[in-house]
């Protein structure tokens with residue numbers, strides 16, 4: 011930090027760091043004035059001063075195109091009616107819930123809570139159970155008791171600003187009862203009762219307008235109207251059931267907080283109950299399930315939340331779901347229909363995925379005409395044949411599935427399905443199924459155009475590079491044009507549009523216009539800066555999902571180090587393909603396998619990627635475009651004495667489970683490894699520690715007791 015007051019420095023005299031800070035400040039400041047002007051009718055500054063802020067933002071962005079923010083005013087500009095909703099970065103991410111389907115799953119959930127917290131077997135865990143409303147989640151931000159912003163969930167980190175529309179929902183308090191926390195983000199569900207939904211559809215039909223598939227779509231469609239006066243005419247309701255940022259707690263338990271929300275003026279889900287055991291939870295689920303038809307709004311299950319908030323705090327989150335809560339879904343809705351055909355879709359890694367083509371049928375309020383058949387073993391196991399009557403099931407937002415065949419109705423002459431021996435792509439390369447593999451794959455590897463398209467679709471998808479305006483349809487079209495082949499090409503589209511396509515620019519093509527093209531290019535530009543974990547995930551390496559990508563980012567910290575180490579590991583592995591233990595292969599490879607939850611199977615897929623000249627080339631070209639791969643930031647890195655240290659836990663601890671130990675260490679910025687090596691800083695030993703403690707002694711690695719570790723963690727010992 012230079013300590014200069016950057017707000018007064020001319021745009022062209024700012025350093026890159028200062029520019030990034032200024033863009034952040036301007037985004038927030040301009041958004042605040044937008045809210046004051048549009049929603050509160052109470053502008054604080056003159057129009058000319060507002061315009062000056064917008065111009066300064068644009069000038070800095072022109073000088074630093076790599077720093078354009080996702081919530082930049084330049085991305086959001088224009089009247090909302092033309093360009094959609096603004097983006098809102100949630101102060102606390104909006105997460106989703108893990109699912110339980112059976113009584114065993116519920117018992118396991120409670121068991122995991124107990125073991126994570128290391129609770130004695132006889133102690134009770136109080137858990138709040140309430141209906142799971144099938145609507146769409148919303149975050150309401152209150153400051154000083156006034157509703158200042160409403161945002162949809164979006165990808166959990168960034169949602170859409172729907173404040174103007176939410177202002178029209180009667181259930182949503184615009185001002186809170188006295189004594190509300192100064193900052194309060196209430197999370198809950200926007201929904202519509204079934205009765206209101208049917209009335210709305212009748213009205214729409216009478217006016218010759220498009221009707222809505224179900225109450226959930228009704229609620230979503232009504233909320234996302236660009237014209238708030240339309241939303242105002244829709245029968246939307248809101249239940250509050252959780253919270254994000256808070257300036258002070260609402261209570262010490264979930265139950266107390268729920269009551270507090272009600273006192274503050276929110277409608278909370280009806281029929282909640284405080285339960286004391288897995289059995290009580292399961293009984294609650296059965297009872298609510300039995301009354302589902304009487305409940306006036308759609309529910310798709312029940313939600314369980316650990317009551318004590320200090321326990322919720324300790325339990326924390328895993329990836330995108332809390333450990334302290336779970337959804338217990340109702341069994342899926344089913345319907346019978348005819349299977350007309352079985353097609354194969356090619357997955358991102360070349361897998362042949364059989365897909366059922368169905369006579370359209372309504373399942374749980376949604377028309378289904380395709381369903382997944384997973385893989386060829388599934389088709390064989392269920393013996394699904396062309397022409398069969400099949401049972402199709404759909405649960406929540408899960409892809410519809412074929413559950414089984416109605417054998418009594420099988421037509422004469424129906425023959426078993428044969429998996430394809432060639433890829434359906436234009437290259438028609440043979441497919442193979444390796445021994446032990448779940449799926450048949452196209453052998454065209456990176457040459458297969460279908461795989462290339464899937465990989466590009468994956469690259470731009472929401473949890474990867476997240477490029478708005480570039481969906482499957484657009485990717486396919488650009489691919490067929492030859493405009494994009496690998497992700498790097500996406501970043502050259504704007505230049506291409508100015509040069510090669512000058513006579514026939516994108517703006518003039520079908521499906522595009524000035525605004526949509528400008529927005530697309532802005533969205534692409536914004537991704538020249540990308541977090542390392544997203545970057546890794548976006549590459550689409552086999553077995554490297556979001557969670558693994560995060561583990562890799564956390565371990566290697568920077569793109570340069572990750573790539574260098576992966577190339578080294580790939581070389582080591584290529585030299586010793588037969589080795590069966592990581593340490594036989596080499597140091598870089600062993601380091602990769604030592605990351606907890608990464609084994610040789612994942613490591614082999616990663617090094618396979620780094621051994622392919624094709625992927626290395628695509629990677630290099632991508633690095634030329636994504637100029638700012640944001641290193642993984644360790645939480646509280648500077649503050650904690652264990653930050654950056656590598657620690658191994660072994661044995662049983664007295665006050666915490668191994669999981670809690672690990673989560674606590676990571677939260678303090680330490681790396682947790684699964685095995686001891688020379689690079690290990692500490693081995694924390696509990697009771698009955700075995701070979702890892704011995705290994706630590708052999709290597710001279712520092713051994714700590716549980717208490718010694720906790721002292722370091724708390725900063726009592728540096």
Ligand code: IVH
Pocket residue numbers: 105106107140141142143144145146147198199251252279313332335337
């Ligand atoms: S609590 C950390 N309670 O279900 C997440 N969620 O499948 C806390 N939902 O994203 C969520 N009813 O949109 C909670 N009573 C309820 C709910 C509920 C519906 C939704 C919510 C969430 C999704 C997860």
